[in-house]
Amino acid sequence: MLIVPEREIADLMTRDAAFDAVEGVFAAMAAKDAYNFPVIREAIGHEDALYGFKGGFDKAGMALGLKAGGYWPNNLEKHGLINHQSTVFLFDPDTGKVRAMVGGNLLTALRTAAASSVSIKHLARKDAKVMGMVGAHQATFQLRAALEQRQFEKVIGWNYHPEMLPNIEKIAQEAGLPFEAVPLEGMAEADVVISITSTFAPSIMADHISEGTHIACMGTDTKGKQEVEAALLARSTVFTDEVAQSISIGEAQHAVAQGLIRESDVHQIGAVINGTHKGRTSESEITLFDGTGVGLQDLAVAASVVELAVKKGVAIEVDF
Structure with missing residues (x-):
């Protein structure tokens, strides 16, 4: 399994790469080559937190997995951490074996910005x-x-x-x-x-x-x-x-x-x-x-960042 820590994301994922990944997966969704799984989002009854899962399968890009995480409103004040916390997990579509674990905090912000940017390109x-x-x-x-x-x-x-x-x-x-x-x-x-x-x-x-x-x-x-x-x-x-x-x-x-x-x-x-x-x-x-x-946005940018991390030699490989 490959691990791409949160600390590496800023040096790997560019706005252009995020834009291309999101635009591509939106196109795959419309062509019915990719689909999202039902979203799970729950208040956990602790620290006023919301926690959930977004996942899907992109057959065109062969990305399978989920993003787990949510919103902890007291993080900044109590722990000095950002309130939104998430991690993306990717799996091999051919075998089901876990492929990668990727820090999802910055990726979430980048994929959200990429989505609005894609809409401006095509609709403004x-x-x-x-x-x-x-x-x-x-x-x-x-x-x-x-x-x-x-x-x-x-x-x-x-x-x-x-x-x-x-x-x-x-x-x-x-x-x-x-x-x-x-x-x-x-x-x-x-x-x-x-x-x-x-x-x-x-x-x-x-x-x-x-x-x-x-x-x-x-x-x-x-x-x-x-x-x-x-x-x-x-x-x-x-x-x-x-x-x-x-x-x-x-x-x-x-x-x-x-x-x-x-x-x-x-x-x-x-x-x-x-x-x-x-x-x-x-x-x-x-x-x-x-x-x-949508979960497919997270999978698309995570798959892109894993590829870049491997090329740059910063992905951590572990036997899992």
Whole structure:
């Protein structure tokens, strides 16, 4: 078995490699060459922690396995650790033998940023100029990846805790772009919006988003969570990583429950990548990507990082 420790990930996994892995697995899902297993996510009744498993099998990329982990909200204060903790396990599809164990913390952030970036590439208007960020916790990863997809000229941002907005401003400045803190109503100026919050009540209302905008909702991955008003999905053409997750634990759960959209109104982004769905059809259309986070994303980036670790000689081999 190969082990790629968390400490090695930053020197191995690039944004380009993460993007290619996620784009490829989304395409495989739409072509029915890859599928996710049912998600298990439970409150364990200790330390207010949520723990679970996401897994799947990518026949095209021959990646089989799961990510185990979750959210420990007291980690930073009590233990000096980040609150999200995860590990990816890969297995040999031919034999079932364990193949690799990979640190999953940084990989999770990179694959989430890659997913929103893939959606921008395939769904945002080509002339998009203003980038909007709602939420600042993962802004470093999200914004860096997003800015590579269009010739943006300005970044605007909003966060529940305004003192965290310098996280966004720093990345904008690194890219040589001006940054402006705005109220949520100010998101109407944005051509692309990424929302990555952990809320159970919507922050973004339908009238906060202008015609022609692409919005990537990346924070809703649990029943009850909600980042945007359900009416916004009714105004939009909705895409997602996996339809079953979108309507059950993703952003579409609320719009479907309220009868504003149907399951058939939610489309796989992989179909756009494959060319079997036309994607954006007009300059005035609002496109919305519901990034629920699927196990296959984790397997794809983990398999890529294992390959890179072997090439660079930093993978640890153990007899298991």
